[in-house]
């Protein structure tokens with residue numbers, strides 16, 4: 362399978378090159394030249410399959426021509442050493458719990474898969490050290506840092522907006538040491554993402570080092586996120602639920618939603634998607650008006666979605682041939698304030714004894730608003746509520762338990778390098794810390 366750039370002004374590349382480069386030289390995002398359609402029989406039987414079987418089927422369809430099957434199967438099984446259960450919250454409403462991995466957020470799936478795939482390519486080519494740059498508004502940083510921790514031939518630089526991620530999220534990527542370096546930027550997530558993108562375009566840096574991205578910019582990060590959409594559907598099928606299925610996705614950089622749209626193109630019988638936005642709602646605005654106006658993000662309690670210029674918007678446009686009509690037929694969008702998110706956490710805990718994190722709460726609200734009574738609605742519970750301990754506790758007026766694996770991060774010493782949101786300073790730091 363070859364990959365082309367969404368900007369259409371860069372050469373088509375192999376999977377290896379798309380993964381190792383991250384971003385295309387014309388600043389576009391790589392897209393697979395075709396989207397494989399899975400056979401009908403796979404969907405007829407899907408209720409019988411487990412997560413690994415489903416993920417292997419999807420992975421083989423995309424990456425099977427480029428990676429030996431035994432290696433690919435091993436990557437999938439190593440990545441998914443945790444479950445992704447579908448839990449009923451209310452009649453017709455289900456949570457897909459994506460937070461049972463090592464860093465307690467959905468990013469574990471893509472980050473662990475990409476770490477293994479990149480390390481395969483680096484070792485296969487006996488390539489020099491690859492520097493992985495990753496901008497985070499909270500969850501990506503921890504998943505990528507933990508996914509790549511100690512991986513030979515790879516050094517990770519995590520850029521995060523100072524003071525705008527939760528204490529636990531910050532501890533997850535600033536305490537690891539080894540091949541993980543945390544850069545604390547005086548700015549927003551969008552500033553961090555812009556610095557990363559500028560690094561890919563800087564000739565001098567690219568002559569000195571091999572740079573790639575571990576954000577959902579990278580095909581090896583975002584495509585594996587489609588695995589769990591199939592698995593969610595499989596779990597409904599297993600329960601004999603055969604009504605129309607709709608999915609509500611907390612939306613920030615739009616990688617997660619794009620992965621779901623890919624799953625639909627591969628044949629997953631999902632009727633439509635809902636994009637849940639917090640106050641950073643440039644995508645919802647686009648869905649409603651056809652006008653896309655990226656702007657600086659504002660801080661909210663669902664901080665991983667604090668994105669003002671979502672990278673994967675380009676992929677969505679590309680997937681639908683730039684037709685606003687086609688996009689808004691498949692996706693509707695809603696926006697919620699911090700107060701609405703807080704009251705959903707409180708209300709669902711009281712009414713259903715189910716604890717939501719702020720991102721899941723936003724997607725739950727969007728589902729409540731957009732679901733028809735005849736539809737089965739799944740919302741993506743993207744992070745463990747304990748990652749937002751103070752926020753969640755203040756909503757339910759009760760202390761919550763921190764899972765052991767999460768608490769462990771808080772005991773280590775933070776080490777980060779504070780930097781202004783300035784490319785020259787970032788470039789200097791990258792060279793000095795390499």
Ligand SMILES: N[C@@H](CCOP(=O)(O)O)C(=O)O
Nearest residue numbers: 497498499500501577614665
């Ligand atoms: N929500 C993200 C922002 C980056 O998104 P990504 O999917 O492109 O890595 C975060 O938690 O950091």
